[in-house]
Amino acid sequence: MYLIFEHLAAYNQPEEQKFLIGLILMVPVYALESFLSLLDSSAAFNCEIIRDCYEAFALYCFERYLIACLGGEDKTIQFMETLSLTDSSTPLLKEAYAYGIVEHPFPLNCLLRDWYLGPDFYQYVKIGIVQYMILKMICALLAMILQSFGVYGEGKFEWKYG
Structure with a gap:
């Protein structure tokens, strides 16, 4: 909590600090959840x-x-695009240099093509995070209903459990 108060006291970069405070709050949320679960095991699910x-x-x-x-x-997109650019110091062998390219590990590299850093990759990451948030909320709601x-x-x- 001290770290949160320090960030609020020196709130001079709001674009960064508002999200950083959301991250720092993760520790107290996890601690409180663990403590309440220890106190009352019936409330652990909620x-x-x-x-x-x-x-x-x-x-x-x-x-x-x-x-x-x-x-x-x-x-951010400009930064990713500059990583994809090659210059005269770039080695000629692709295996030795894959800067700006996201290569998949063995089983996935047979099915998926490499990802190149840039606006498309950035959009895919944003969409993926939002989809994860939505699916996590839906799964939590389904778990509560079940x-x-x-x-x-x-x-x-088993067949009788959802």
Whole structure:
């Protein structure tokens, strides 16, 4: 909590600090969730759902914090594009140099093509993070509904559990 108050006291870079505070709050949220789960095991499920939702928000805060540190969306895309450019000092062998290219590990490289850093990659990352947030919230809501009907079985793979 001290770190949060220090950032609020020296709030001179709001674009970076508002997302950084969201990230720092992750520690107290996890600690409070763990403590409440220890006190009352029946409330552990609800605390876990809240923690999962905050985890999705913290991932969004991390992405926005990184973009703010790089100077905004346009500068982030420019930065990625400069990594993709090659010059005379670039080695001729592709295997020795893959700067600006995201290569996939073995099983995926047979199915997916390499990703080149730039505006398309940036958009895919943004869309992926938002999709993760939405799916995490939907799954949390489904878990709460299934729990209320008594058919939520975490880690159980049986026909009667959802």
